Amino acid sequence: MKKREIQEINASSMADISFLLLIFFLVTTSMATDKGLFRTLPPPIDPKEQKKTEIEVNTRNLMKILVNSNDKLMVNGEVMDVSRLKEKAKEFIANPANNPDLPEKETVNIPFFGSPKITTKHVISLQNDRGTSYQAYIAVQNELVAAYNELRDEISAKQFDGRKYAQLTEEEQDAVKKYYPLKISEAEPKDYGSKAVGGAQ
Amino acid sequence: MAKFRKEGGKKLPAISTASLPDIIFMLLFFFMTTTTMKENTMLVDVKLPEATELTKLEQKSLAKYIYIGSPKRELQKLNGSEARVQLDDAFAKKAGDVGVHIAKKRDAMPEADQASMIVSLKVDKDTKMGIVTDVKQELRKAYARKIYYTANERSNSY
Numbered sequence: 417m418k419k420r421e422i423q424e425i426n427a428s429s430m431a432d433i434s435f436l437l438l439i440f441f442l443v444t445t446s447m448a449t450d451k452g453l454f455r456t457l458p459p460p461i462d463p464k465e466q467k468k469t470e471i472e473v474n475t476r477n478l479m480k481i482l483v484n485s486n487d488k489l490m491v492n493g494e495v496m497d498v499s500r501l502k503e504k505a506k507e508f509i510a511n512p513a514n515n516p517d518l519p520e521k522e523t524v525n526i527p528f529f530g531s532p533k534i535t536t537k538h539v540i541s542l543q544n545d546r547g548t549s550y551q552a553y554i555a556v557q558n559e560l561v562a563a564y565n566e567l568r569d570e571i572s573a574k575q576f577d578g579r580k581y582a583q584l585t586e587e588e589q590d591a592v593k594k595y596y597p598l599k600i601s602e603a604e605p606k607d608y609g610s611k612a613v614g615g616a617q
Numbered sequence: 618m619a620k621f622r623k624e625g626g627k628k629l630p631a632i633s634t635a636s637l638p639d640i641i642f643m644l645l646f647f648f649m650t651t652t653t654m655k656e657n658t659m660l661v662d663v664k665l666p667e668a669t670e671l672t673k674l675e676q677k678s679l680a681k682y683i684y685i686g687s688p689k690r691e692l693q694k695l696n697g698s699e700a701r702v703q704l705d706d707a708f709a710k711k712a713g714d715v716g717v718h719i720a721k722k723r724d725a726m727p728e729a730d731q732a733s734m735i736v737s738l739k740v741d742k743d744t745k746m747g748i749v750t751d752v753k754q755e756l757r758k759a760y761a762r763k764i765y766y767t768a769n770e771r772s773n774s775y
Binding site for chain 2: 437
């Protein structure tokens, strides 16, 4: 009997198929990149000198945020929801209406901006309890960073014809950073919650 | 029709394997790029908190990791379910351990990089701030002041 001929499989398209697969996986797999909020801690303080180094801050320049052990927020003596914190912080940092209750303004020379009046002395003080959950703490930190980011975006768009902060050159970004300097102070930890628990026992 | 039929070539031709190396290379590259080296065996459960205003950690070689969370289920018999600090492959045993550990890590780095060391805190979102604050205070004392609260991206803001 006559042997039947078997055709050679055309493998030239194999490369294309594997390339497609490769590109598909490359696009769909998310490489594990770390993302987070960057912070610089204040330098350590000598316990002996602790009392001396306490800095007087005018109350109008201070935004005091307390987070209690039930993850509830109090801003300058007023109970507040996290969702409202960003607006409040923006108003505090920029003080657009020159409100006497909000931080005082000072004329500062900044490249690109000339000599605008900005709130150089403002401080946002964040104090949490030992019982505060980490998620609540990060949420508050996040809202504060969001407030700064939005303000920086707004001023960049105004000054550099519609470009956002991320699209600016390094010098321009530095100027914007000077305009709205990030001033979040993490106060020395205090222990209210667990004392209250201790008292209850 | 007969003129289309070839006369010779009745033998079984071998399947070409010329593209096989390419395929294997492709697989290799794929796995090379996507796999991340396991930094540590996790002793604690860490579910990262969520936030929107995140920045990328650019230089991973500068980052040292500290994990905080409650011990994994199989370790809870020995360690309890209270949140613990994990340094490399072990739990921190006493209060000063974090500072010592970070100082050791910093000494192991090239001298030029030591000042720009970043401590990446991977903390479970349900952890209480007390233990996190303690760790932060120790980092301050060890002059490891650049820290990084690792979090996951959240799509919607409030």
